[in-house]
Each structure stands twice: as C-alpha cells, then as structure tokens.
Amino acid sequence: MNIANDLAVIVMAGLAGGLLAQRVKQPLILGYILAGVVLGPVTGGTLISAPHEIERLAEIGVALLLFALGLEFSLRELKPVRRIALIGTPIQIVVVVAAAAGAVRGLGWGWTPALWFGATVSLSSTMVVLKTLQNQRRLGTLSSRVMIGMLLVQDLAVVPMLILLPKLGNLQAGLPELAVALLISAVFVGLMVVFGTRLIPWLMAAISRRNSRELFLLTVTALGLGVGYLTYRVGLSFAFGAFMAGLVLSESDHNHQALSDIIPLRDIFGLLFFVSVGMLVDPEYLRGHLGLVFGLAAFIVLFKGAVFGGLSHAFGYRNIIPLAMALTMFQAGEFAFVLARVGVSAGGLDAGHYSLILSVALVTMFATPLLSGLTTPLYRWLRARSERDPVLTINVEQCGMRDHVIIAGAGGVGLAAARVLRALDLQFVVVELDQRRLESCRAAGVAVIFGDASYPIVLEAAGLGAARLLIVTTPATETALAVSRLARQQRPDLHIVARAESEACLNDLYGIGVYEVVQPKREAGLEITRQALIHLDVPTEEIARLIERARREGAGPQPKPVAG
16 A cells, blocks of 8 residues: 555545534544544554655645644734743743653653653644634634744744753753754744745736746745745744745735635645544553553643643733633644654653653643633633623713614724714724724724623623614624623613624524624625626616515524514
8 A cells, every 4th residue: 555545545534533523513623633543543554554654744734734824814913922922932831841840750750751751741732723723713813813923932942942852961062053043043034024025925926927826826835835844954843934934925915815725735734634643642552551641631731721821811911811821722732743753762762751742742632622612611601700890991981871882892893883883973882802902992092891792791881771782793603692692681672783603693693682683704695696786787676676585585583573
C-alpha cells in the first residue's frame, strides 16, 4: 500500500468520524481524532502503511490554518492585544514549565526530563484552539484575538526551546544560538513589513490580470507554503512564516478571494493533522497508566487554565474573557509531539516519558472542544449567582429615556442601526459587553450601557419599561434567545426585532413571540433576487409582491400575538 492509498483511507475514515461527531452534536475534530484511533492502534496500523509520511503532510495543515487565519485578520486587529501577547505569554510559559516540572519531580523524575515535560505542556495547540473557535463561531471576538496573539508568541517560543533544551547540561553553548535566532526573527519580520507589504500585493495584482483562477490559487498556496518554508530553512517555525504571509496578504485587495480559495485545502490538510494525532494513541500504555495519565492531564487542565484566566484578568480583560481563556487554552499542543521527539533524540527523555507526554497531550486536546463549549452557559451561571455590580453608562441622559430604542449589541449590525436612528434624530441606547466596542461607542458619542443584555438589571438600566422597540443584533443564538425571552417576560407588549443566524434560531425566536426576525443570509438572497428581477425588467409592483411572498414562505411560524 502506498501513500495515495493511505490518503484515501484517511479521508474516508475522517468522513465517517465527522458524520458520527455531528450526529452526537460534537465538534468534527473529535470525530477526526477518533478516526485516527481506529486507523492506528485499534486496527494495529494495518490500514496505514506510511504513518510518518502522513504526519509530515499534516504539518501542512497547521501552516495552511495559520495562513488562512492571517488572511482573516489584520495587523490593526492584533495591535490591541500586543501587551498580553508579548508580556503575558512568556510569563505563562515560565509559570507552567515550573509547575509541571515540579509536579513530575514529585513522581520521581529527574530535573532534565522534568523540564522537558514542562516545556511540552506549556504550549497550547494552535490547531485545536482555532478549529474550536471556528466551530463555535467565536473567531473575531476579543477573546479569540487575545488567544491568537498568545498562540503566535508561543509558536515563536518553540525556537528557543529547541535550542536550549537539548543543551541543558551546557546552557552557555546554547545562548549564542538563541541570540542568532532572535536576530533572524527580527530581520524576517522587518523584511515582511517593509518589502512583503509591497511585493505581495503587486504580485497578486499581476496574477489577477491573467484571469486564471487556477494560477491565482496556485500563487496563493505558493505564498503561504513558500514563506513558511523560508522561515523553516532559517530556523524559525514553518507555521509562523505562513501566518506572516497571510497577514501581509490580508492588507491587499485580493484577501477575500485568496481566503475563499485556500479554505478547502486548509480543511483537507487539517483533517490529516487530527487523524494523525489520533494515530499516536497507545492503548496499551493508557491501559497500564490510566490513573497517571488522567491525573496529570487534570492537573494541566486546571493549573494551566487558571494561569490563562488569571493573566487575562491581570492585563485588564474582564467579563467572559478570562473564563473563555481558561476553558480553551489549557491543552498541550502539537509542538509537544515535536519537542518530545527531540527530547528522546537528545537523550533527555526515555520511551516511558515520551509515551506519557503524548498521552497527556492527546487527552487535553480531546477535552478542549467539550470544555470550551461550557464557556457561555458557565458564565451565565456564575453571573446569575454573583453580586450585582453597578451598571456602567456612557453618554446616557441622567433624566431617563422614554419611547426610545434599545439596541442589544454594538457590532457591525448594531452600529448600522444606530447610525440610521441618529440620522432620523430618534433616541436610542446601545447595550454592549465587549470593552473594545464600548470604547468605540464612547468615542462616537453613542449612548451605551456596559453589560449583558440577557440580565434584568442591565435591561432595566437601558429603560426597558419605557422603551418603544428592542433590536437584538447579536449573532450568538443563545444570547439572542435569552435577551428576547427576558424582554418578553418583562414587557409582553414590546415589539422586538431580532437577528437569527440559522433556521432553527429563526423558528425559536418566532416561537417565543418576537415580532420580526431577520436572517442575514436569507435577506441577502432576497436582495440579490430583487436586483436580478430589476435587470430583467419585471415591474416594480410584481417584484415587491414576489419578494414579500418568498419572505413569508420562509419565515417559519407566525409570532405570538403581542398584547396592547
């Protein structure tokens, strides 16, 4: 059997695992890992002939994921989290290394393998975290940007670890190499900023003028992997170079098309990565050391999660962010496998240490989507039982408001509604929980209340009792339902206009009595249809009738009657 057959088996097994995970309402990555367990240990590895080649291909998945991430973000969006990324991440790494090394020292390990163990579990998994955030639709939130900033610095930290750890017996020999690596990193980033921001957009424009979709895709892929290869050749992380290429390309006019083209490749190679992770499981070792593996994994989850939560709080991030950090960033990452292999080669780890590190890393990675999914419900549970803090109001009239509009959420949709209401000279107040958006509202002179609109005290501060209309703009289904349900309980006569990201959410919102529900994707489809009918010279009255009928037919159940 050759590698082509291996890939075919992996893709089919990944499909089966993904379908199973979706059936039981779990993230797809858990299904992929389970498929890897079946292909590796369960079947004795008989179905896969070249597991090491698959692992190498899987590294491309990590690079493509970071390349796509760079395309989605910009330097401006990462700038607000630079303090916690550049200062907080080194603190986190040092604290976790010390604690984890101390824990295994208590089990009888020597200092050298203990430090190797601490280093391997101190780094989080870029692949698992980003896939989890993507599946939960949390990419773009402030908490996700903090995580991404810290993950990037962690990826850079691998370089000094790979230099210093093999030389634990003679650190003086490793310090000159570390200085060279830091110099190379600075030079590379400088070149990308100075020349990459000019050369890459010029290249993409030249390729686009050839009107070849195939050539465009090839150029995008070559940029991501090519820059990653260059950084690898100079001793830096392959994935870091791919991210920098995506970040530079994100500032060009071709970033959206590049992202749409690269996503299928990213997902396929990402599948290879998670299946290869599952193939590393050693059932015999797990069976013989079950208590040790799960005990250490529990320690890493609790301690590392506490460190991330505490650091984010110490750097000024509040509300849900510390909890999201603690429940998402606790795992050992894919670089644990790399460091563990180097540790065995350098003589710092033996076969037993290696198996334990892999087992602990896999357990924590597998637990990530499950624990991360508890962030929102756990946060609501904690908030419901905590003391009520004074509600912070900005630009809100002290004399109170009447017949005003409440806008729950100051994202793009909420601010668009606010601009129109301001142009019409209508009174409104925005409710927002994100500190960065709060500052934007303050700067724009928008009346805003800092808080979670799904809590009675916050809606009370927004003047729910005297409001004329409530607009719920948040894309999060649970939040939209919670805000709408609370408003209906407090004011059964109040009209509510809400946003729904899915058919199920649309039906649920209508089911609790929301007056009007808008689904952005459907409205985009109807608007495209309307524009097409205009170009086809269909009469305006007929277009309006057809669009309204289509809207009614797809609008789900009718809302409950509103009192008053």
